[in-house]
Amino acid sequence: MQLTINGRTVEADAEPAMPLLWALRDVLGMTGTKYGCGVAACGACTVRVDGQPVRSCVTPVSAVAGRRIVTIEGLGTPAAPHRLQAAWIAEQVPQCGYCQSGMLMAAAALLERKPKPTDADIDEAITNLCRCGTYQRVRAAIKRAAGAKA
Amino acid sequence: MKRRTLLLAGSAAAGALVVGWVASPQRSRLGRGRLMKAGEGEVALNGWIKIAPDGAVVLAMPRSEMGQGVHTALAMLAAEELDVPLASVRIEQAGSDAIYGNVAYSVVNLPFHPMEVEREDGFGRVKASRWIVGKVAREIGINATGGSSSVADAWPVVRLAAATARASLVGAASLQWRLPVDELEVRRGVISHASGKSGGYAEMARYAAATPPGNVRLKERSAWTLIGRPAPRLDVPGKVDGSAVFGLDVRVQGMKFAAVRLCPMLGGSPGRVDASRALAMPGVDRIVMLPAYGGSTAGFAVIGRTTWHARRAAEAVDVEWQGRPAGALDSERIAQSLRQAVETQRGFTFHQSGDVEEVGGRAPRKVEAWYHAPYLAHAALEPMNCTARVADGRVELWVPTQAPQLCRAAAATVAGVELEDVDLHVTLLGGGFGRRLEVDYAAQAVRVAMDVPGTAVQLSWSREEDATHDFYRPMQVARLRGTLDAEGQVLSLRIDSAGDAISPRWFERVLPVGLRATLSGLQLTAPAVLPGVSSLSGPLDLPDKTAAEGLFNLPYGIPHQRMDHVATRSGVPVGFWRSVGHSHNAFFSESFIDELAGEAKVDPVEFRRRLLKNAPRYRAVLDLAAKQAGWGSALPAGLARGVALHESFGSIVAQVAEVALDRGQVRVHRVVCAIDCGTVVNPQIVAQQMEGAVVFALSAALHGRIDVRDGAVQQRNFPDQPLLSLRQTPRVETSIVPSERPPGGVGEPGVPPLAPAVANALYELTHQRVRHLPLIPATDA
Numbered sequence: 057m058q059l060t061i062n063g064r065t066v067e068a069d070a071e072p073a074m075p076l077l078w079a080l081r082d083v084l085g086m087t088g089t090k091y092g093c094g095v096a097a098c099g100a101c102t103v104r105v106d107g108q109p110v111r112s113c114v115t116p117v118s119a120v121a122g123r124r125i126v127t128i129e130g131l132g133t134p135a136a137p138h139r140l141q142a143a144w145i146a147e148q149v150p151q152c153g154y155c156q157s158g159m160l161m162a163a164a165a166l167l168e169r170k171p172k173p174t175d176a177d178i179d180e181a182i183t184n185l186c187r188c189g190t191y192q193r194v195r196a197a198i199k200r201a202a203g204a205k206a
Numbered sequence: 207m208k209r210r211t212l213l214l215a216g217s218a219a220a221g222a223l224v225v226g227w228v229a230s231p232q233r234s235r236l237g238r239g240r241l242m243k244a245g246e247g248e249v250a251l252n253g254w255i256k257i258a259p260d261g262a263v264v265l266a267m268p269r270s271e272m273g274q275g276v277h278t279a280l281a282m283l284a285a286e287e288l289d290v291p292l293a294s295v296r297i298e299q300a301g302s303d304a305i306y307g308n309v310a311y312s313v314v315n316l317p318f319h320p321m322e323v324e325r326e327d328g329f330g331r332v333k334a335s336r337w338i339v340g341k342v343a344r345e346i347g348i349n350a351t352g353g354s355s356s357v358a359d360a361w362p363v364v365r366l367a368a369a370t371a372r373a374s375l376v377g378a379a380s381l382q383w384r385l386p387v388d389e390l391e392v393r394r395g396v397i398s399h400a401s402g403k404s405g406g407y408a409e410m411a412r413y414a415a416a417t418p419p420g421n422v423r424l425k426e427r428s429a430w431t432l433i434g435r436p437a438p439r440l441d442v443p444g445k446v447d448g449s450a451v452f453g454l455d456v457r458v459q460g461m462k463f464a465a466v467r468l469c470p471m472l473g474g475s476p477g478r479v480d481a482s483r484a485l486a487m488p489g490v491d492r493i494v495m496l497p498a499y500g501g502s503t504a505g506f507a508v509i510g511r512t513t514w515h516a517r518r519a520a521e522a523v524d525v526e527w528q529g530r531p532a533g534a535l536d537s538e539r540i541a542q543s544l545r546q547a548v549e550t551q552r553g554f555t556f557h558q559s560g561d562v563e564e565v566g567g568r569a570p571r572k573v574e575a576w577y578h579a580p581y582l583a584h585a586a587l588e589p590m591n592c593t594a595r596v597a598d599g600r601v602e603l604w605v606p607t608q609a610p611q612l613c614r615a616a617a618a619t620v621a622g623v624e625l626e627d628v629d630l631h632v633t634l635l636g637g638g639f640g641r642r643l644e645v646d647y648a649a650q651a652v653r654v655a656m657d658v659p660g661t662a663v664q665l666s667w668s669r670e671e672d673a674t675h676d677f678y679r680p681m682q683v684a685r686l687r688g689t690l691d692a693e694g695q696v697l698s699l700r701i702d703s704a705g706d707a708i709s710p711r712w713f714e715r716v717l718p719v720g721l722r723a724t725l726s727g728l729q730l731t732a733p734a735v736l737p738g739v740s741s742l743s744g745p746l747d748l749p750d751k752t753a754a755e756g757l758f759n760l761p762y763g764i765p766h767q768r769m770d771h772v773a774t775r776s777g778v779p780v781g782f783w784r785s786v787g788h789s790h791n792a793f794f795s796e797s798f799i800d801e802l803a804g805e806a807k808v809d810p811v812e813f814r815r816r817l818l819k820n821a822p823r824y825r826a827v828l829d830l831a832a833k834q835a836g837w838g839s840a841l842p843a844g845l846a847r848g849v850a851l852h853e854s855f856g857s858i859v860a861q862v863a864e865v866a867l868d869r870g871q872v873r874v875h876r877v878v879c880a881i882d883c884g885t886v887v888n889p890q891i892v893a894q895q896m897e898g899a900v901v902f903a904l905s906a907a908l909h910g911r912i913d914v915r916d917g918a919v920q921q922r923n924f925p926d927q928p929l930l931s932l933r934q935t936p937r938v939e940t941s942i943v944p945s946e947r948p949p950g951g952v953g954e955p956g957v958p959p960l961a962p963a964v965a966n967a968l969y970e971l972t973h974q975r976v977r978h979l980p981l982i983p984a985t986d987a
Binding site: 071074075078081082086089090091092094097128129131132134141145148150154156160179182183185187189192193194195 | 588899924932933938
């Protein structure tokens with residue numbers, strides 16, 4: 057199965073029904089995208105497909121073949137971090153960090169759709185779960201990245 | 207190690223150990239440089255500090271990073287004393303020597319009343335007991351990350367190790383340059399002299415290894431440049447670009463993946479198993495039966511090419527489950543039996559002052575209330591997992607754990623090898639909260655890997671397995687009775703509670719046999735050696751402090767008090783859940799204090815202040831929270847404030863919650879936290895932990911419950927056990943009380959006051975008291 061991930065086309069040895077999450081993690085070794093619940097409830101597995109935030113644990117690879125997949129590994133580079141990653145560091149968001157890849161991918165999709173999100177926009181878009189309770193800083197970092205004062 | 211264990215096991219142990227103690231206790235934990243693996247060009251100066259060829263300081267890290275910021279906090283201690291920038295400190299997993307054991311973890315668990323601790327000036331009962339327990343803990347050296355104790359434990363030893371290393375480095379420069387030590391200074395890891403001579407740590411390291419440190423002095427508080435100031439966490443960059451390696455992210459050449467399926471009925475086991483359909487599926491290797499390791503439930507694992515293949519196959523195994531031999535568990539029935547235990551059993555008296563019986567008989571005003579807290583799951587976002595490889599009599603483990611030594615011991619037992627034959631790598635933890643003090647998943651991984659020798663296997667649990675096979679926070683029931691005089695002064699407080707003992711169950715399932723015997727001996731001899739200490743937590747079913755903490759040690763100056771706890775054994779696996787006994791007991795006690803305030807018709811903050819005349823530290827924390835929250839000022843209609851104050855793990859936290867009801871749903875808008883956690887290492891991390899604790903505790907207060915029916919846990923995934931979402935998160939503000947005391951805990955103390963603060967605000971709104979968790983407001987409000 058051919059997949060386009062972070063701008064590169066890769067061959068993944070995956071059956072069509074395999075969720076994208078496991079193709080990324082266990083077939084391609086891209087472990088930045090996390091498993092949390094397997095039922096699209098927690099958002100730890102969020103990636104972007106053609107720009108949209110998608111929960112990869114319930115998305116079969118057959119549904120994303122030929123589409124543009126972006127994972128946390130493709131959000132920025134060490135030399136040129138995404139403005140959300142810079143904001144995440146400035147606001148010191150992560151604690152355990154396990155949910156943060158999904159948070160960032162959901163936030164990236166939000167900012168593209170709404171460059172200046174309101175609190176209500178953030179409430180609606182960020183439905184990812186964080187067990188450590190970093191939400192307050194997630195909100196502040198999104199606003200910082202959007203250029204608003206947190 | 208073995209000799210020491212024997213010495214201890216020879217009973218009369220604690221007494222024997224006291225004799226012959228000469229060196230400073232902290233110095234005994236410095237260790238020799240050979241305890242650290244020397245990489246290319248690296249020089250180890252003691253068991254904690256190495257100097258790398260690039261001049262970086264490498265710190266031996268015995269504690270697990272699970273979000274609490276411990277890797278950064280300990281690195282700050284080393285950087286401070288070595289005069290290097292924080293970014294120049296790298297961390298490396300510590301070995302298994304006893305110097306890395308967490309001594310504070312044992313000491314913080316001593317069952318003392320806080321007012322007794324506050325009062326003691328000289329070398330009395332409290333200090334004597336702490337000294338002896340500290341000494342024994344140093345001998346045994348259990349390396350665990352828990353009890354909010356990491357910074358308290360590292361505070362003396364890591365600073366001393368770094369200061370000692372610095373002294374040797376500067377001493378080496380002095381000898382090399384033939385210049386007096388006093389004339390040398392260190393800035394950013396470079397030693398220099400006014401004459402212009404200078405050299406980096408890397409240059410001096412090999413001479414330093416042979417240079418005695420001389421008289422080592424820790425920096426004066428006034429000279430600190432790092433401690434007490436916010437600093438960015440070392441682990442954050444890797445957590446925003448996906449490169450951080452959690453347990454599930456371990457990748458080993460040629461590895462396989464295993465899925466676990468345990469008997470849905472707690473304590474049950476698989477009966478007839480037909481795996482033929484599962485094994486015929488593509489990408490599936492084999493099935494491995496799993497006994498009930500580490501107090502867990504029995505089941506099986508399926509090995510496959512990916513986690514997905516393995517999980518699909520595990521679901522396809524046809525199995526007849528057998529229930530628990532002693533009968534199916536049921537949480538409703540357990541709740542009734544706990545209430546009955548309170549009414550009919552005496553339990554153990556953890557605290558007594560005055561005469562509650564006598565006062566209770568004659569007091570003009572009485573308040574009585576029953577409180578209840580349910581079982582709760584940890585729900586770390588990264589489910590339980592461990593990667594293992596077994597080959598040629600050796601075991602290699604990669605495991606997100608709070609207790610590496612215990613996992614190592616469990617692995618050795620399962621594989622039938624010596625402890626020395628187990629290599630263990632601690633990964634980052636995707637949440638811990640006490641769940642990862644257990645060893646069940648590590649034992650399972652080793653058992654599975656044994657069936658495919660030479661191949662690494664990553665064993666992982668689904669969310670459903672994680673939710674239904676946790677070691678839960680125990681259910682607790684308490685009856686609280688207070689009396690007041692005609693003027694509204696509180697005369698007496700009597701608390702009777704019941705719930706499962708926590709510590710003995712944990713000790714018995716995780717400790718290797720030898721250590722269990724040692725600790726049992728210690729637990730038996732403790733009361734003889736430590737005057738008045740009859741409830742030292744251990745493997746034996748003696749009074750368990752962890753179940754009663756937060757009820758027997760209230761700071762309030764109530765003349766007549768008695769606190770009894772009945773330790774039960776329900777059969778539901780129970781464990782340490784962030785802030786342990788405090789988490790539910792503070793809900794009971796701090797809600798009830800508000801009930802007494804209501805009876806006295808006194809404002810809840812003022813009521814507490816009056817009872818805290820002799821507890822100035824507590825009162826200062828309460829006052830700070832009240833001030834920051836604007837206590838007493840007007841709020842918009844529909845909002846109400848509630849307050850709670852609680853000490854746990856050496857730190858005092860007060861919280862004021864602003865609460866509204868939104869179509870019958872509790873909505874918390876703002877929580878103001880004040881904390882006295884002694885000396886603060888990184889205030890930024892303290893604020894993070896307060897914010898996180900509020901969200902964690904609010905999830906539990908509003909939604910958290912685990913129900914057991916017909917032996918099986920009913921809540922299986924986040925949809926039926928919701929966590930607080932971003933939308934529901936209150937604004938959290940943190941203020942810190944300045945202090946020069948040694949550091950207390952930070953990871954847990956923010957949890958206990960939250961539920962009672964919200965419950966107390968709810969009462970203000972509805973005038974109906976909610977005494978059950980989770981908080982379901984009365985419907986007619």
